[in-house]
Amino acid sequence: MLRYARSARGPIALTALLGTITALLVLAQALLISAALSPVVSGSATLRDVLPIIGGIAAVFVCRALVVAAREAVSTRAAAAAVSELRGRVVDASIALGPRWRATNGAETTTLLSTGLEDLRPYFVSFLPQLVLVCTVTPAALGVILLLDFWSALIALLVIPLIPIFMILIGRFTQAASEDKLASMKRLTAQLLDLMSGLPTLRALGREKAPRTHLRALGAANTKATMATLRVAFLSGGVLEFLTTLSVALVAVEVGMRLVFGNISLFHGLAVIMLAPEVFEPLRQVGAQFHASANGVTASRAAFDIIEEAESVDSPGAATCPDLSSTQIVLDGVGVRARGAWAPAPTSGIIAPGIVTALSGPSGAGKSTIVACLLADMTPDAGRIILRQTASASNDEGIALSDIDPTSWRDQISWVPQSPTLVPGTILDNMGGLPLEDLETAAAATGFDTVLATTPDGWKTTIGTGGVGLSVGQRQRLALTRALAAHSQLVILDEPTAHLDALSEETVVRAIDDMRREGRTVIVIAHRAAMMEAADSVIAVRSAADEEAHA
Template identity: 55%
Template sequence: MKPLDPRLLQHARAARGYLALTVALGLVTTALIVAQALLLARALGRAVAHGADLGEILPAVVALVGVVLARTLVTAVQERYAHRAATRAVAELRESVVAHAVARGPRLLAGGEGPAVVTLATRGLDALEPYFVRYLPQLVLAATVTPATVLVVLGLDWVSAAIVVGTIPLVPVFMILVGRLTQGRSEQGLRTMQRLSAQVLDLLAGLPTLRAFGRERGPAARVQALGDAHRRATMGTLRIAFLSGMVLELLTTLSVALVAVGIGLRLVDGQLDLVTGLAVLILAPEVFAPLRQVGAHFHASTDGVAAAEQAFAVLETPLPTVGATPAPDLRSTTLRLRGVSVRARDHAAPAALDLEVTPGRVLALVGPSGAGKSTTVEVLLGLLRPDAGAVTLVPQTGPAIDLADVDLTGFWAQITWLPQRPVLEPGTVADVVGGTDAAARDVAASLTGLDLVLAGLPDAWDTVLGRGGAGLSVGQRQRVALTRALLADAPLVVLDEPTAHLDALGEQVVLDTVHAMRAAGRTVVLVAHRATLAATADDVVTVRPGPLPDGAADAGAGREDVPDALAGAPTGPEVRA
């Protein structure tokens, strides 16, 4: 990333105001530095060369104290707003990255890029704080203080100014040489951290299965190896940072020493007065200080800069066009799939699928594992566009509408989706289930068997659940999700393998819930593995994999994008259930 990438100002609005404030404070700091040097040189020069007493130099001393206090105040303001701006800018970038990644669809998040996006949106972007708090202010000071102090030195002593101008270019040259190496190591460290995060996330997700087979300790060596690689990359970056800091300190110290030697020789020969010599000597370190600090803080910001580059890569990925046609009423609309195929590596799953979701009926999707049943659900919900075929909405009156042309926000508002792993927010059981009618909640709970669960909870409906339903078993969470789906007034309900984690009693609860939904005139789509669940459906469609249709083989790994409306939709097709 450039020292100040315009894309950062484009995607993080908080950075714009902070940059303007930093420039203003940089100009004020420049004036204070020059005033401090001149006042200090005048006070010391008059006291040493002319024997002035305290009363004569008191005005200069008072002014000097005021300048020092003003510099302290400016620094405090800079620090205060730097942390605020960093927090807001990182939050804006994180929100944009997550929304854009979600808008690209489930194929991205379920594939190899998903864990990388998770790492980027969490620890990766947090590393941008040193860039805002330390590096950017020093960069502004280098662009304001350094040239201003050089001009002042030139006005006081052209010989010292020539020495300063001759040695200044050495600082950015060494910064560029060392910075490029550090940047490469920072990018390597971020990639290693992303691989480590992906490995740990996969391990946590599959830990129950690994424990069932006694293989939970198998990935430990791989995780340790990735952790060691990340540690080595981080320590390598720190090593370069320390060495480059030493080089910059030595270089600037020698440059100031050259100026001091020249001033000392000319003071001895009487070619320079003491006040001017002191002023130049005080200003000389201030010329190099911002450049030295830029080099020192650059290494602390490289991790954040590397993360910002990846964030921009995600944000600049093009998204498909957004449908604008209002969604029809799903209570009287048929969802129709014709010849739908979705690429899954080297084959299609599903392949050439035809089905109709008729209002008021229960449709079951059956087929072997990997046939594409859950993928079919994603196509029906508009979360995934097929590589071949068409998905249309056919209202009772009016022409058919292609789902790609429909405003998905209004479409999702009419759908309740219960995935294989229910998503439950923190809160009381009553809040999670929803609904304002307590009597209706009790009726729904008795139908889904949630009333038995409530009887065993300490506070019944007022029992507080943790994130993801922590505090309940898998079967109990399923009953909470079924109750919420039953209470929702959405005309279309999608249940993805609702009996996967339930025993025979729990399976009967699901069957009773489906019957109740059908009796209420709602449309239900089931992904069924068990014959008893498929038997309750009015229509059964077998989903099968097959060869890729002509033209889909070169279409890439399926369309993994979701219309941009998803980025602004708060819950999507009621994915909370």
């Protein structure tokens, strides 16, 4: 845990120190109470005689309350720091693992980042401080009992091993129940996210109520898993309560009998009886809080798996990206495996600088996957992407894209996906701080100026998440305008005319021509004839089965 949540190390060390102080205060409290009661009960002293001791007891009570409050504050801070750091590391790991991994594990990661790691807070707030007390208060109290009365210490020593044995046995069931609970939450979240993304389509078809039964079944399964975890927790709590009560009762009976026969002094007997619960209370609390934090511990293991998987991925390159205005991009047998086949099959081609290159092929052939490789979001399973200077293309082996620093590579790229990322705010807020003059010029080239003319406030018009307030075609023009105004040397477009009419398509084609005249390299995923005709070169992309790919 501390390996991945380094920010919690300091608070945890402070929690250990406070646990040691608590152990000393527990001993002082028991011994002072015994010292005050025994002479008064035996009649050898009056209440006035023990007033200084009572003052000491009051001071110990106050100090113990302050230490408990400080321990809770520190453990809460440790929980917040650990959960925040783990969330950040899981997010960084999911980014490092790429879009292909996120597409497969997105729902599970969402569950982990929300409710999963949030359940880790009880581990730091409740379980860990009690574990510290087991390591401090329990041995300290047991040691003092041993000094005061050997037989009472022997009874405690015989009972103590039973508690972890039962905890281990019950903990096995708890871990399985917690894993079922997390898996159930992941399934429910995945189905819910899928339903939410497809809800507009379901409503359009009048089928929005169809998934109700399935979601109700998933909810019932989640409830069942939760109740199974609670049943185990209550069972273990009952067992621990029985063992601790039995052990304290045995010590009390043994001490009482010996007091009757005069085999132990009243001071020693009272001290032993008051210290006996302190021996077992931390153990009981550890068992009880273990179940409260079990879901979080299970989630943390899932987080560690993601982080370790990301650490096993090769580190990105460190070389500086060359100037793309004079660099060929060579696809050297680039292929990616997907579901037992290749999409794309190993593909080769040269993307020359300053021209428009189209990636052509049927749907599912792997055109978007090649683009993901070009964006350094994915590593091909076969082949590689090479950057080669055109001035020495004949004798220059070039540099592999995997050896280049991704940041310096992406700094020269503008990427326009089919569904552009738009944030709530004004249209101008979504333009990345580009100069307004450049935006006006780009808008005239892409036809976005006509869109602005129909809006109430032009560039200051407010839009919602994902571009709500603009049509699909208008969002596409906005993204194209942003790419044109950025003056990036390499522009990658994913079917930029997919949602446009013929007139708008012609405007976009003219904008791409403008980029070419400026000497920019343009890569287009193309299906329509107009885009194919606008391209200077075409790279055919296809999918293939394993045997075809290696044929």
